Amino acid sequence: MEPxxxxxxxxxxxxxxLTNAIYPGWQYKSIELIRIDERTGNLYVLAGNNLEFEIKRTGGYEP
Incomplete structure (x- = not known):
């Protein structure tokens, strides 16, 4: 399945x-994992300090 x-x-x-390119005052967050859920088609992003994001097929995302 493709995004x-x-x-x-x-x-x-x-x-x-997340990688601090747009907000220099913010602390850099490493991106640990990006994975697509084959069942739902949503993308999941795990970043530093236990941040989790889900990107829906429409492009909206939330922590």
Missing amino acids: TNSQTQALYRLCYR
């Missing part, structure tokens, strides 16, 4: 924000 175009764009925005 949708909306998911790919949301993933890029999320990774950009």
